[in-house]
Amino acid sequence: SKLPKEESPTQIYLLGLNDAGKTAIFNSLLGRNFTLSQPTIGFNLEEVRYKDLSFSLWDLGGQCRLRALWKHFLTENANGIIFVLDAAAGKKRLELASKVLHETLQKAVIPEELFLLVLANKQDMDDKLSAAEIVDGLKLVGIKYEWELLETSAKHNTGIVESLERLHQKFN
Ligand SMILES: Nc1nc2c(ncn2[C@@H]2O[C@H](COP(=O)(O)OP(=O)(O)OP(=O)(O)O)[C@@H](O)[C@H]2O)c(=O)[nH]1
Numbered sequence: 001s002k003l004p005k006e007e008s009p010t011q012i013y014l015l016g017l018n019d020a021g022k023t024a025i026f027n028s029l030l031g032r033n034f035t036l037s038q039p040t041i042g043f044n045l046e047e048v049r050y051k052d053l054s055f056s057l058w059d060l061g062g063q064c065r066l067r068a069l070w071k072h073f074l075t076e077n078a079n080g081i082i083f084v085l086d087a088a089a090g091k092k093r094l095e096l097a098s099k100v101l102h103e104t105l106q107k108a109v110i111p112e113e114l115f116l117l118v119l120a121n122k123q124d125m126d127d128k129l130s131a132a133e134i135v136d137g138l139k140l141v142g143i144k145y146e147w148e149l150l151e152t153s154a155k156h157n158t159g160i161v162e163s164l165e166r167l168h169q170k171f172n
């Protein structure tokens, strides 16, 4: 039987390397101010409401030893992954992020209809990688999931409404 929407909310997961800005993005998607955040040990879970869309947002820890836990959170009920990348952290970090992203997509039991939103975060900083470099570095072209890349700054609150709009378009 089909459950009403309130009882089977959309499930979206914030993933990415430690220090990418997942918790900062989590807070900004919830309309909270940018504040200093500690590395996430474990996870945060909140209900995000935007217009007539509501979804469960999971903010997982991205430190090396915590990444192995992601696959236990992701299920066949997952609707979206928001993969947060520090666009100012350089090519080596981008390479590692790519490896971690592709391993996760391979290992996790997720549905084919999953939507992958990549956020190139920390756009307020100098020496950022371009969107093209990130698409290339993360090997997004040819990926079997529908994906999109948006540029954000959790610090300056840019690209956040655009991200919510994209999720609304996709899931409402
Ligand atoms: N300049 C700038 N700094 C940011 C931005 N977003 C996050 N930060 C900073 O980057 C650092 C890491 O941010 P977090 O949100 O804690 O990173 P995280 O991805 O949740 O890290 P883990 O929980 O360890 O996986 C913090 O010092 C934030 O203040 C941004 O858009 N611009």
Ligand SMILES: [Mg+2]
Pocket (backbone or CB within 6 Å): 022, 023, 024, 038, 039, 040, 059, 060, 061, 062
């Ligand atoms: Mg965090």
